[in-house]
Amino acid sequence: MDDQLTAVQWYDGKVRILDQTQLPEDLVLLEISDYHGIVKAIKELSVRGAPAIGVAAAYGVVLATWYLDEVDRAGFLEATNRAILELKNTRPTAKNLFWSLERMRTALTKNLSKPLKDVKLALLKEAKRIQQDDLERCQNIGRYGAELLPNRVNVLTHCNAGALATAGYGTALGMVRAAAEMGKKVHVYADETRPLLQGARLTTFELMEDGIDVTLLCDNMAGYLMQRGVIDVVIVGADRITMNGDVANKIGTYSVAVLANAHKIPFYVAAPFSTFDPDLKTGQDIPIEKRDGDEVRKIGSQWIAPEKVSVINPAFDVTPNHLISAIVTEHGVITPPYVEGIKAKFSVD
Amino acid sequence: MDDQLTAVQWYDGKVRILDQTQLPEDLVLLEISDYHGIVKAIKELSVRGAPAIGVAAAYGVVLATWYLDEVDRAGFLEATNRAILELKNTRPTAKNLFWSLERMRTALTKNLSKPLKDVKLALLKEAKRIQQDDLERCQNIGRYGAELLPNRVNVLTHCNAGALATAGYGTALGMVRAAAEMGKKVHVYADETRPLLQGARLTTFELMEDGIDVTLLCDNMAGYLMQRGVIDVVIVGADRITMNGDVANKIGTYSVAVLANAHKIPFYVAAPFSTFDPDLKTGQDIPIEKRDGDEVRKIGSQWIAPEKVSVINPAFDVTPNHLISAIVTEHGVITPPYVEGIKAKFSVD
Numbered sequence: 001m002d003d004q005l006t007a008v009q010w011y012d013g014k015v016r017i018l019d020q021t022q023l024p025e026d027l028v029l030l031e032i033s034d035y036h037g038i039v040k041a042i043k044e045l046s047v048r049g050a051p052a053i054g055v056a057a058a059y060g061v062v063l064a065t066w067y068l069d070e071v072d073r074a075g076f077l078e079a080t081n082r083a084i085l086e087l088k089n090t091r092p093t094a095k096n097l098f099w100s101l102e103r104m105r106t107a108l109t110k111n112l113s114k115p116l117k118d119v120k121l122a123l124l125k126e127a128k129r130i131q132q133d134d135l136e137r138c139q140n141i142g143r144y145g146a147e148l149l150p151n152r153v154n155v156l157t158h159c160n161a162g163a164l165a166t167a168g169y170g171t172a173l174g175m176v177r178a179a180a181e182m183g184k185k186v187h188v189y190a191d192e193t194r195p196l197l198q199g200a201r202l203t204t205f206e207l208m209e210d211g212i213d214v215t216l217l218c219d220n221m222a223g224y225l226m227q228r229g230v231i232d233v234v235i236v237g238a239d240r241i242t243m244n245g246d247v248a249n250k251i252g253t254y255s256v257a258v259l260a261n262a263h264k265i266p267f268y269v270a271a272p273f274s275t276f277d278p279d280l281k282t283g284q285d286i287p288i289e290k291r292d293g294d295e296v297r298k299i300g301s302q303w304i305a306p307e308k309v310s311v312i313n314p315a316f317d318v319t320p321n322h323l324i325s326a327i328v329t330e331h332g333v334i335t336p337p338y339v340e341g342i343k344a345k346f347s348v349d
Numbered sequence: 350m351d352d353q354l355t356a357v358q359w360y361d362g363k364v365r366i367l368d369q370t371q372l373p374e375d376l377v378l379l380e381i382s383d384y385h386g387i388v389k390a391i392k393e394l395s396v397r398g399a400p401a402i403g404v405a406a407a408y409g410v411v412l413a414t415w416y417l418d419e420v421d422r423a424g425f426l427e428a429t430n431r432a433i434l435e436l437k438n439t440r441p442t443a444k445n446l447f448w449s450l451e452r453m454r455t456a457l458t459k460n461l462s463k464p465l466k467d468v469k470l471a472l473l474k475e476a477k478r479i480q481q482d483d484l485e486r487c488q489n490i491g492r493y494g495a496e497l498l499p500n501r502v503n504v505l506t507h508c509n510a511g512a513l514a515t516a517g518y519g520t521a522l523g524m525v526r527a528a529a530e531m532g533k534k535v536h537v538y539a540d541e542t543r544p545l546l547q548g549a550r551l552t553t554f555e556l557m558e559d560g561i562d563v564t565l566l567c568d569n570m571a572g573y574l575m576q577r578g579v580i581d582v583v584i585v586g587a588d589r590i591t592m593n594g595d596v597a598n599k600i601g602t603y604s605v606a607v608l609a610n611a612h613k614i615p616f617y618v619a620a621p622f623s624t625f626d627p628d629l630k631t632g633q634d635i636p637i638e639k640r641d642g643d644e645v646r647k648i649g650s651q652w653i654a655p656e657k658v659s660v661i662n663p664a665f666d667v668t669p670n671h672l673i674s675a676i677v678t679e680h681g682v683i684t685p686p687y688v689e690g691i692k693a694k695f696s697v698d
Binding site for chain 1: 373374507540541542543544546549550553554557562563564565566567568569570571572573574576600601603604605607608610611645646648649651652653654655657658659660661662663666667
């Protein structure tokens with residue numbers, strides 16, 4: 001994908017965010033010079049996907065400091081901490097957001113004795129490193145994961161865990177890209193992923209841009225395809241992974257995992273270590289974001305249900321470890337038993 | 350539901366069809382006096398739901414004769430047969446359509462020696478009987494089925510198998526209505542049912558009209574609810590049932606059945622005997638309608654995916670008998686083994 005399609009970019013004191021709420025119809029770059037703009041972009045999903053949110057938040061911290069007076073050290077610290085807190089409160093589920101902000105806070109602490117001009121530059125450097133790291137992690141995930149795929153393979157994926165959800169390349173779609181680069185023949189079946197249609201709008205779009213075969217389906221058609229033997233593997237991303245290998249990911253992932261299990265289809269989760277939460281033992285402890293009911297009642301500006309109907313709208317669900325065939329990370333593939341496997345790889349990170 | 354919300358009605362030489370493509374936003378009655386209008390209404394889903402299609406097609410046959418010359422017997426027969434054939438070719442999956450047209454053909458044959466004016470009246474009488482029969486069958490399904498439900502129950506349903514899908518009262522929602530009438534506390538969770546959103550648009554609408562509690566969810570949220578123990582039973586309708594108890598129903602039904610099975614939740618199918626196909630042994634023989642890909646790429650007039658993306662759009666899927674806890678019919682509840690149970694009840698019909 002060319003640079004224009006990168007989810008988040010730093011450019012000359014500003015952050016450019018590709019507004020994913022307007023894809024694929026319109027290619028709109030938001031140019032943001034105030035961290036409140038990053039808070040808004042994360043909350044409103046102009047930038048989404050756990051790793052991409054982490055990158056955006058890191059640049060948010062940079063923006064919060066970038067135009068500050070370089071004399072008032074106490075004010076600088078206070079403003080930066082306030083920004084970190086606000087950025088942290090944008091969305092509750094994706095671990096990468098907190099992980100990234102923690103890295104920024106550490107960078108701040110480590111450099112705080114320097115002149116404030118240098119602190120700003122150190123924060124920018126750290127944000128850029130988070131971004132570059134994520135890209136490399138995705139490429140490694142792709143490399144390790146592609147080995148799991150046969151030479152001809154039909155992959156079902158849910159939501160968008162692609163270049164647009166990360167610093168680039170993607171996690172689940174990183175595996176697809178790496179397999180295609182190795183000369184494997186990959187066909188992706190993309191769940192549309194209601195309510196916000198990231199599969200229909202983003203996964204199809206970025207795969208078509210890259211010339212990788214993709215077929216769109218409604219979420220409720222996945223079972224039909226599996227029953228007919230069309231799907232060889234399922235690959236999804238993750239928003240948070242607990243120490244036992246339970247995985248929070250976009251709502252509907254759990255249903256796909258149950259279906260894959262019933263059809264004996266391998267179910268792979270692809271995610272960098274920034275997704276793992278060392279503080280949580282099981283998926284039951286993961287906070288699940290509930291979003292506005294109108295996301296279900298409407299599509300865009302169009303009502304598709306009675307305006308007053310009661311709805312549920314959880315943004316994520318939790319897939320228990322026993323439904324997961326392997327977790328593909330930048331340090332290699334983890335298979336059950338997960339508690340031991342995750343602990344071992346975590347020490348590498 | 351009041352009369353205005355009846356799917357199909359004969360009124361003074363015309364057929365009134367409540368245009369379900371425009372619900373719940375607009376209440377539009379199509380007034381049709383030519384059977385081609387019925388063909389169009391069925392193909393374009395202004396009337397949908399297997400039993401309601403059967404009723405509409407029967408009145409289509411009446412319309413095809415109603416304004417014919419009452420002298421030319423050969424012309425009358427030819428015109429009627431042509432209409433039956435065209436009505437038969439509107440949609441391939443729902444059995445009730447063919448069943449209903451077969452009843453009309455039998456009525457035609459039986460009365461053909463009478464004056465043509467009387468043949469017309471005999472056909473109208475048969476169409477009205479099909480409609481009245483279906484209503485009574487639904488009420489009996491409701492009565493038998495409600496017995497299966499506990500006093501407080503959360504029901505998940507898929508698509509719309511309600512009053513709007515039948516001559517009135519509904520099959521799956523007939524069970525819900527009957528349970529509510531018996532004083533049971535029923536809460537319905539309605540899958541929105543992509544691509545055409547019959548759950549979001551129709552099931553919510555007709556239950557809200559009747560004052561029955563309903564919560565809307567995206568199709569991919571059903572697993573989340575089951576995992577949390579929210580759903581007590583699943584009830585769906587059917588478009589065709591084979592002699593071994595395999596069930597064709599709206600796309601996504603199979604996925605819900607697999608999920609219900611994984612969570613040990615009873616999965617009930619509610620359907621009149623006009624849905625059963627005595628000629629088919631198993632669900633593999635049921636023809637599955639494939640519809641236009643733009644139903645997936647667009648919602649209403651709004652594009653939600655790249656215009657050129659490849660899509661699949663099967664309108665139905667097949668749930669194998671082993672995932673079905675019981676089939677509720679107007680002659681009582683059938684439980685496994687289905688081959689014997691269906692044969693026994695079929696002899697009653």
